[in-house]
Amino acid sequence: MVNDQIVNKQCSQTHRSGFVNIVGNPNVGKSTLMNALVGERLSIITSKAQTTRHRIMGIVNGEDFQMVYSDTPGVLSPNYQLQRQMLEFSRSALVDADVLLYVTDVNDNPDRNADFLTKVKRICNQSGSPTSANGVHSVGRAEAQRVSVPQSGTQPAAVAEREGTRVFLIINKIDLTTQETLENLVAFWHSQLPEAEIFPISAQERFGVSQLFDAIKEALPVGPPFFPKDQLTDKSERFFVNEIIREKILQNYDKEIPYSVEVEVESFKEEDKLIRIDAVIYCERDSQKGILIGKGGSALKRVGTQARRDIEDFLQKQVFLQLYVKVDRDWRSSTSRLKHYGYDLS
Ligand SMILES: Nc1nc2c(ncn2[C@@H]2O[C@H](COP(=O)(O)OP(=O)(O)OP(=O)(O)O)[C@@H](O)[C@H]2O)c(=O)[nH]1
Numbered sequence: 001m002v003n004d005q006i007v008n009k010q011c012s013q014t015h016r017s018g019f020v021n022i023v024g025n026p027n028v029g030k031s032t033l034m035n036a037l038v039g040e041r042l043s044i045i046t047s048k049a050q051t052t053r054h055r056i057m058g059i060v061n062g063e064d065f066q067m068v069y070s071d072t073p074g075v076l077s078p079n080y081q082l083q084r085q086m087l088e089f090s091r092s093a094l095v096d097a098d099v100l101l102y103v104t105d106v107n108d109n110p111d112r113n114a115d116f117l118t119k120v121k122r123i124c125n126q127s128g129s130p131t132s133a134n135g136v137h138s139v140g141r142a143e144a145q146r147v148s149v150p151q152s153g154t155q156p157a158a159v160a161e162r163e164g165t166r167v168f169l170i171i172n173k174i175d176l177t178t179q180e181t182l183e184n185l186v187a188f189w190h191s192q193l194p195e196a197e198i199f200p201i202s203a204q205e206r207f208g209v210s211q212l213f214d215a216i217k218e219a220l221p222v223g224p225p226f227f228p229k230d231q232l233t234d235k236s237e238r239f240f241v242n243e244i245i246r247e248k249i250l251q252n253y254d255k256e257i258p259y260s261v262e263v264e265v266e267s268f269k270e271e272d273k274l275i276r277i278d279a280v281i282y283c284e285r286d287s288q289k290g291i292l293i294g295k296g297g298s299a300l301k302r303v304g305t306q307a308r309r310d311i312e313d314f315l316q317k318q319v320f321l322q323l324y325v326k327v328d329r330d331w332r333s334s335t336s337r338l339k340h341y342g343y344d345l346s
Pocket residue numbers: 025026027028029030031032033044045046047048049050051052053072073074075172173174175176201202203204205
């Protein structure tokens with residue numbers, strides 16, 4: 001008994017855990033980086049900006065650590081309610097990070113979303129003192145506190161006191177540039193964020209990712225895990241099915257179509273050897289419905305085939321996928337529809 005207590009005490013003194021929030025401009029590779037760090041294909045990735053619309057957690061568990069990553073939408077100047085909600089997800093990630101990964105890439109324009117960068121600079125200057133939520137609701141730490149798991153033989157886990165947010169500046173896509181340009185970029189970012197550690201990486205080619213992983217682990221505060229050690233994410237299987245279908249829509253259609261579409265799984269029935277999924281693709285206008293379906297249903301069929309393959313990979317089971325297209329007029333601008341689709345932070 002006494003020995004058990006000693007072991008548990010030692011464990012709680014060396015166990016590290018914390019929130020690692022990934023933010024930055026659209027298309028710089030935030031989701032590619034999160035998937036590389038987590039080692040799972042959780043976030044969808046496409047060459048189009050504004051691919052990610054939610055804050056998505058990916059949890060990495062080790063014997064003596066738990067890293068709770070959050071992928072977020074790229075920062076933007078919102079034009080409609082959906083984009084306002086997306087920006088709220090990105091902002092929420094500034095207030096509850098133990099380690100903030102500000103991701104830029106070799107082609108990024110640092111003047112884009114200068115306000116957001118100013119906030120990151122402020123956090124960076126304050127590193128060493130805790131940042132406060134200032135009334136902004138956070139979906140990360142606040143919720144995790146509620147599900148903290150007691151370690152066997154100890155008191156219910158206390159939430160580790162955060163000492164301050166560490167900021168890591170990630171320069172991604174270094175596979176696309178020269179050494180000289182990279183050196184200039186490093187110098188530029190060092191002048192912008194002198195307190196930040198800078199990591200030039202290629203998330204896609206996995207250059208520098210394991211070094212970054214180790215540095216993140218070292219930067220986490222000592223504390224018990226926030227989630228059960230076998231948990232991988234905060235999102236449901238249905239959410240990832242929606243996302244995989246949306247990824248195929250982003251890849252198969254142009255212009256406004258991908259941005260006007262939301263996907264919802266209507267039924268998900270697990271049978272012995274097969275999962276039957278019915279999903280609805282909602283668009284804003286009748287004309288978009290026609291484009292989504294295509295001539296004789298050919299476009300929708302292509303999306304269905306590509307999505308089914310990836311869903312089977314993800315769920316590790318055979319899938320029968322039925323897709324429908326419906327119009328939900330102006331859903332992107334309707335607060336109640338956005339709430340229904342899961343874009344509500346409050
Ligand atoms: N060459 C190169 N391309 C990359 C790298 N990392 C990501 N990409 C590509 O950049 C594009 C955008 O990647 P995402 O991971 O979706 O970017 P994001 O920042 O999450 O984008 P949003 O969710 O739209 O904000 C995709 O085409 C990726 O394949 C990299 O290291 N090198």
